[in-house]
Amino acid sequence: MDRHGSPGLGPRNDAGSRVQKPESASDKAAKLAALKARVSAAIGTTKAKGGLNVGLHPALEDIGQWKPGNNKSNDTRAGSSSRPRNDGGRPPPKQKTLDLSGPSLDEIKSNPYYDANLGAPSVKPRQTRQLVFNQKGKYIQQANALRRQAALEALKKKIAAGTRKVGIDEDKDVEKSFLIDAPPEIEWWDEGLINGKNYDDIDDPMAIKIDTEDTIITRYIQHPVPIEPPQDKNVPAPKPMYLTPAEQAKLRRQRRMGDLKEEQAKIRLGLIPAPPPKVKKGNLMRVLGEEAVKDPTAVEARVNREIAERHAKHVETNEERKLTKEQKHEKLAANQEKDAAKGLHMLVFKINSLANGQHRYKININADQQALTGIVIMHPKQNLIIAEGGERSIMQYKKLLENRINWTENLASREKDAQNDGLKQWLKAETENGDLKDLAENQCKLIFEGEIKSRAFRKWGSKVCETDSEAREVLSKSKMENFWNLAKSTR
Known part of the structure; x- marks a missing residue:
């Protein structure tokens, strides 16, 4: 079918x-x-x-x-x-x-809404994309490369941190601090005398503005206001002539004789009462006479009482002239202020180690007593002291650091410092094993001394810096970082 x-x-x-x-x-x-x-x-x-x-x-x-x-x-x-x-x-x-x-195309063009300016979108045939298989171990190699890169970056950071801590990278810029700028093409005082911005045309008479109409040189003379030289206020007062002991005694006799004649004249005029006779054991018989013969015991007791009264009055007068504790401080501060008004001086010392706590205490307490301003930079490798003040205060402080302190001596830390966990190990007098550190090579060197125009510090202080960059940052606030480079270059 x-x-x-x-x-x-x-x-x-x-x-x-x-x-x-x-x-x-x-x-x-x-x-x-x-x-x-x-x-x-x-x-x-x-x-x-x-x-x-x-x-x-x-x-x-x-x-x-x-x-x-x-x-x-x-x-x-x-x-x-x-x-x-x-x-x-x-x-x-x-x-x-x-x-x-x-x-069809004819039907599209016969459309009343058709716009010939808008072309039909072209349909691109889809390209066949071949399958690409990754090689075995490709992503494992990429992961290993990323791990190696991360390990290398971590190693670089560790080396950079260690370098900053040790201060190796800071030493590279030490020489740059001593570079001197190149001289200008033309000095400021010659700018108004030469046409141009350099000295190339100095041999050309037409380029020099000396006899021209626009020259700054005229026939008028300027008399500036005289200013007192700053060094005159530092001149010490003239000392009196030195006298021998005989000459000093002669002057004393003459002065006392003049005072006595003045007092006698006032007594004659009735301005002051006559003083009672000054009775001593040596002139007892001559002054009292018959009274001493009649009752010598009573006269002797009277003479001893008067002597005791005169001594008590002398002691009382001396006590009244003495200054109180507050007055002493005020007088000392006034003298130090007068000393600083004459001119400011600066000292810069470099000390290898400040492990001994007594050294740090003496440095700070004496600076406070002498009304000095400055700073103490404590560093594992070197310590810097910058002190500024009057001439006398600076002289006393210099004697302290150079003569009075034994920098090779080391004593055990006080109980307060031993219990201080925040104190750095290199600032302690003992090692980690509990033994005293050897300061036989410790020394204090003066690296700068001179006059300054004004104070760079407002008060006295200290700062602990573990790296060179921290020390320079602290000193840069007062524009004193050059002293740190000078200390590093001093051996």
Whole structure:
């Protein structure tokens, strides 16, 4: 029995498959046409390719097409059926296919809403991307490279931190601090006398403005206001002539004789009462006379009482002339202020070690007593002392640091310093094992001494700096960082 359409898609009309009511030929043709239309719509124009750019199976390539050669095979398979065809030998009806193509170009241009300026988007064919497999161990090598880079960066940071702590990188800039700037092309006092910005045309008479109309040199003389030389206020007062002991005694006698004659004149005029006789044990008999003969015991007691009164009055007068503690401080501060008004001086000392606590105490307490301003920089390798004040105060402080303090002596730390956990190990008198440090090579050197115009510090203080950069930063606030470089270069 014959089957309509392509093999395998239409229903079979044999006795074994006929379970329901048999369909008509027109219904079968309509169902077959609908099925082919669905297949053609799914396949589209890509008959040679399927999904994911993979070629179609050979058995599916001719779906949706009618081929005349297939009737023979259909008849052969249908002839094996027990029921003959009842189509009268007519060819199968022509099937209608679904037109899925878009509108033509003429139809698009005839559309009243068509805009020729808007071109149709070009559809680029999808390029096949080849599969690229990564080599074995590629990402492991990248991870190892990242680990090595991270380890290298950590090592660089560690070396940089150690370098800053030791101060190696700070020593590189020491020589730059001693560089002298190049001289200018022309000095400021010659700018008004030469045409130009340098001395190239100094030999040209036309370039020199001396006899010209715009010259700054005139026939008028300027008399500046005289200013007292600053060194005159530092000149010490003239000392009196030195006298021998005999000459000093002669002057004393003359002065006392003049005072006595003045007092006698006042007594004659009645301005002051006559003083009582000054009775002593040596002139007792001569002054008192008969009274001493009549009652020598009473006279002697009277003389002793007068002597005691005169001594008590002398002691009382001396006590009244003495200054109180507050007056002494005021007088000392006034003298120090007068000393500083005459001129300020500066001292800069370099000390190898300040591990001995008594040395630090003497440095600070004497600076406070002498009304000095400055700073003490404590560093593991070197210590710097900058002191400024009057001439006398500076002289006393210089004697303290150079003569009075024994820098090679080391004593055990006080209980207060021993219990201070914040005190650095290099500032303690003992080592980590508890032994006293050896200060035999410790010394104090004067690296600068001179006069200054004004004070750079407002008070006296101290600062602990573990690196050179910290020390320079502290001194840079007072523009004294050059002394740190000078101390490092001093051996």
